[in-house]
Amino acid sequence: MDFNQWNPGGGRNEFAGISSTETSMSDNSWSPNTDVYEVDDGLVIRVELSGMRREDLQLKSEGNMLRISGMRPDDQRPTHGKFLLMEINFGPFETTIELPSGYDLDEAKALYQNGLLLIEVPAEADTHAKSIEIESLTGD
Numbered sequence: 711m712d713f714n715q716w717n718p719g720g721g722r723n724e725f726a727g728i729s730s731t732e733t734s735m736s737d738n739s740w741s742p743n744t745d746v747y748e749v750d751d752g753l754v755i756r757v758e759l760s761g762m763r764r765e766d767l768q769l770k771s772e773g774n775m776l777r778i779s780g781m782r783p784d785d786q787r788p789t790h791g792k793f794l795l796m797e798i799n800f801g802p803f804e805t806t807i808e809l810p811s812g813y814d815l816d817e818a819k820a821l822y823q824n825g826l827l828l829i830e831v832p833a834e835a836d837t838h839a840k841s842i843e844i845e846s847l848t849g850d
Contacts, residue, residue: 740799742778746807752832753813760825761798767822769829771815778827779804 743758757778759767767780784800809815809831818831 739801740803741805742799742803744805744807752830753809755807755827755829755831757827757829758825759822759827762825764822767827769820771818774809774811774813774815776807776809776815776818776829776831777804778807 745754745756747754747756755776759780759782762780762782766782767778770777770779779802781802782800787798787800812834813831814834815831818829820827820829822828
């Protein structure tokens with residue numbers, strides 16, 4: 711899924727460089743609802759993962775790619791009765807978010823509380839031009 715092409719809310723996608731993909735782990739894999747938004751000092755990634763434990767989540771980063779994966783156990787689904795509507799996903803999931811340049815995933819911080827995974831990704835430190843002193847080997 712590409713945030714630039716698919717927008718279920720009908721709103722504009724302000725992040726032309728952000729994309730997200732589901733990785734096919736199995737026929738039963740799913741992708742959590744995810745928001746990515748900009749704040750003054752970076753990006754915030756918010757992932758809806760109700761019913762999961764922090765221990766069942768994994769975050770990995772490589773370059774500008776963030777992979778979020780985990781397993782929502784199927785032990786909460788009723789074993790009796792006939793489903794008329796089933797929208798809650800269970801089982802393994804994996805999603806990858808590609809961030810635009812200018813953000814430092816190495817310095818990201820994550821918090822999981824009340825079913826929401828919140829990942830704060832700071833903007834990279836400014837790399838201002840600086841003067842470099844030229845030394846002389848001959849003592850000039």
